[in-house]
Amino acid sequence: MKKNCKSLPQYTLKRLTEYLNILYQLREKGISSISSGELAQRMNITDVQVRKDLSCFDSIGKRGVGYDIDKFISIIEEDLGLNRELSVIIIGAGRLGSALIHYKRLSKARFRVKAGFDIAKDKINKTINKVKIFSIEKLDEYLKENKIDIAVFTVPEDEVEGIMDIIKKSDIKAILNFSPGIINSRENLIVRNLDIVSDFKILSYKIKEKNNAD
Amino acid sequence: MKKNCKSLPQYTLKRLTEYLNILYQLREKGISSISSGELAQRMNITDVQVRKDLSCFDSIGKRGVGYDIDKFISIIEEDLGLNRELSVIIIGAGRLGSALIHYKRLSKARFRVKAGFDIAKDKINKTINKVKIFSIEKLDEYLKENKIDIAVFTVPEDEVEGIMDIIKKSDIKAILNFSPGIINSRENLIVRNLDIVSDFKILSYKIKEKNNAD
DNA sequence: CCTTGTGAAAACTTTCACAGCT
DNA sequence: AGCTGTGAAAGTTTTCACAAGG
Incomplete structure (x- = not known):
């Protein structure tokens, strides 16, 4: 094309x-x-x-x-490549993760959320918008049995490293990381780091800069 | 400096x-x-x-x-400019808006969410994490009485235009827009457009590209 | 006449090579 | 010796100027 x-x-x-x-x-x-x-x-x-x-x-x-x-x-x-389905898992079923699981525009674009993972006992084995939430301890096993394209990280920063150890051993192709801090994209993995607070900080700078100009 | x-x-x-x-x-x-x-x-x-x-x-x-x-x-x-407080309102108290209202890293960075706005009756006049949710009809009045630096848009695309008409008349300095579509930054407003689905689509392309390379 | 398409120039960003402190 | 700091080169992106097709 x-x-x-x-x-x-x-x-x-x-x-x-x-x-x-x-x-x-x-x-x-x-x-x-x-x-x-x-x-x-x-x-x-x-x-x-x-x-x-x-x-x-x-x-x-x-x-x-x-x-x-x-x-x-x-x-x-x-x-x-939007005319095919891609399978997604959400790691961290907090408010942001849950918002993504519900996000209609994602499913319209053919991104299919297949499962969620969390450490909190009150979330495990429940479903959010028909998506089952598993214990993070089941992640390794889940990835051996299911072909997943994209893993989304909506966990606190300190949990990232342990999860990455599991992801690296899997066939996951790409990561979208909402945690602060940068995940390195070596290991043949495609990574996008997307810290929302960073965008607020950029606005802070631009507001300040504009005030100075006046 | x-x-x-x-x-x-x-x-x-x-x-x-x-x-x-x-x-x-x-x-x-x-x-x-x-x-x-x-x-x-x-x-x-x-x-x-x-x-x-x-x-x-x-x-x-x-x-x-x-x-x-x-x-x-x-x-x-x-x-x-992170050693001062900036006041923020969240327009659209859905799941993403609500996640932002709860987001601890935002408050740590001194971004203070002062109010939320929504059209849904079941949300109006309730509070989310101590932040009051107002009817969107009160936005104009609210902005006349309160100095707000940043407005965050977490509303569906078709509501953006009407809200922008109100924002333009206010003293709001910057917008962080999570709705699809681009808000133009004329009118002396600083704008950052941040479509999360866009990042998924970029990953889609890169996954496809990599498959082709193999 | 209107709008697309595109080499070439300009602007911006990253990398190189090395000078300069501690 | 080791790491910072920086002008110059290389690479990338955007804009300019204009050719070309409906």
Whole structure:
């Protein structure tokens, strides 16, 4: 599906996922086509950026017209691998983990939460939104019997290391880590570290910076 | 506190928040000093990157020795503006919003959640972790009477626009948006868009890419 | 005429190589 | 000797300028 690019540039990849959100919304409204300029405006970027992002793909647009939304969506979905199911486990069934288990947009995008894991006795063997929560002690065994693609970490920082020892021995392909601290992506594992508090801190800096400018 | 830099480079800023997480953890363990090499290893980056990031500040390190952790922490905290309180409201008291209201690391970093807002009658006028939940209809009035720095959006996409109309008229300085879709940061507002599903999709692409490589 | 597509330039970020303290 | 600090080089991303198609 690609032309020149061996693999998508990092920032293009990120934006493609954001284009999708906007395109879904437009499709919902019955709109069938959009120009790079309009899309750029909604994304708060330039129109050239949109077109450059698409230059990795065989021509999607029509000159003088714009992009067909259905076609645009299916090409991105295809390329991101979103037309297959990926199985997910949530490690740490606290409030954030539980929110993710309930998150409808995840299941719409075909990410299937298969199980949760926790250390708290009052959570173990219960279900959250039909997803069973197991003791963390069962994780090793569970991973031997079930093929899981992505493990999500929503546990306190000090539990991460022990869990990683188990994950490394499994066939899990990727980790999405919400705990503070960085999980290294050696060991052939794909890792994304996503600390929400970090984003608050960045806002703090920008607020401060702006105050100084006044 | 800065030397040459007018303002911190975007990626340096992001990493500074991540250094903090690691430094807190080290301080907890009673460690008082660290070299750029050790810190880099924990961050999964190069030692030069660490030192370059710090080149915006007046010399923090000691050659031949490393960085004093207490000093390092206080310089970053000072520069990010983390030694003051920022007031926060959570718009959308669903599972994610509720998780944020309970999130201890936020309060530790001095982000104070002052109120929540929702449209659901069963949530309005209740409290979550001592934070009162108001009707979204009270938002306008609330913002006139209370100085709030950051608004967090944890509402469905279609509610964003109406809420933005109210926010724009207020003195809110920054938005952290968990809804899909991009909020434009014109109107003198600082915005960070943070779609969690987007990170899952990026993992999807990388898993697919890796499979192809085998 | 409108909008896509794209080499080339500009801007930004990371890495290299090495000078400089302690 | 060991680690910090930094100008210069390399690599990546964005923007510019304009060619080309409907």
